Amino acid sequence: MHDTFPSRPVRRGAGAASLVVAAALLLSACGGGDSASSNKADKVPGADTGTKTAAPSASASADGIKRPDITLPKDVKNVFEGWQTGDPQQDAVLADSRRHINAIDAAVTEGTPQTKKFPAVDFYTKDAALLDAYQYIASFYKAGQSFSGTARYYNQHVKLQNTGAASVTYCADETTAYTKDRKTGKVEKGTPSSDDYILYNTQLKKNTKGVWQTVVITSDGGAKACQR
Secondary structure, eight states: OEEOOSSOTTTTSGGGHHHHHHHHHHTOOOOOOSSTTOOOOOOOTTTOOOOOEEEOOTTTTTTTOOOOOEEEOTTEEEEETTOOOSOHHHHHHHHHHHHHHHHHHHHHHHTOOTTSOOHHHHHHBOHHHHHHHHHHHHHHHHHTEEEEEEEEEEEEEEEEEETTEEEEEEEEEEEEEEEEETTTOOEEOOOOOGGGEEEEEEEEEEOTTSOEEEEEEEEEETOGGGOO
């Protein structure tokens, strides 16, 4: 399976299979903490009443860039395993890549109409990836679904291609992440499968504000390179 999604096409777990197909038909189509190896909080759109927690941007104040807040529900957690290299440039790229994932997950879990604009999504996404992102978000809204659980990101690799451009590849493990009905709050825990391991290939460009925006993203569900 190979689609172009801004983030997580197999969102979340086996229970998301039908939604993945719907999103793929739309064109193509992600979560949690902004710090390396961080967890995100929970709350699902529409039906939940839990308190949302603002997800602080990694080194938001350190780089002097004014960034939009990203909030995730308490039952939604993203864990970024070892997303720091020690190289300032590479770490800046990885930090904005994490924020891109978190921004899309926050938009999905918020459960608002697809016509609503999400500042964080626009902030960290551009070009083809931005169009895909909004179609992905809309697919959840139209299906009356959100998600719950934990997604893990690992095996990330950064390559600075030239001034203002970079590529990032990484794996996602969604075996403990599931779709959730917005109205009832029921979590659909399907049986984990190899499709829950996804390989992402992304292209990023640095804008005039110094933000690394994701401009292209492709995904490969069931990738052997990501099997754990």
